[in-house]
Amino acid sequence: MNRFVVAETAVIDAPLGRVWDVVSRTDRYAEWVAGAIEVTDHHGVATVGRTYAERNRTLGPLRTASVWTVREIEPFKRRVDTGTGFAPLQDITSTFEFRPVQSADGREVTEMLYQVEYAIALGPLGLLLDAVQQPAMRAGMRTSMANLSTLLRSEAPRNAR
16 A cells, blocks of 8 residues: 655644634634535534534546544644545545744744645556645645635734734
8 A cells, every 4th residue: 555645834824823713613614624515514613523514526527425533632732633524545644843933023923833644546547646736735735725825814913903
């Protein structure tokens, strides 16, 4: 079985507390996660051991239903979920990591790492499939983090912009 790790990092234009508040809300994923069409079942604020479900876009016109389980929460630093429903990807682990940084103009902003680890069976065919899907996954991660930044700016009080 072939194992893969895909990661992207971006600066989110909001303080860590505001980023954490949105990312911790499983019911808000369709607002910023590029591949999430809708959250079909959720528990609100992420809680270790609880699940949430989504309808997702995959490659091109393909759609899937996914179920995620919250595995680890280190408040304001790290969140780890495992997911199913993205065949042929298996053993999917999604990790978000955060750290506060300063923007060039001295404001607190947040550096975010978005990482997905997964396996693909199918031997050499799995390598070919990954070569096709990985660029789309990376683009989706970058879009998701840009969406999150835009969402947080739109919700910011006027005096905080």
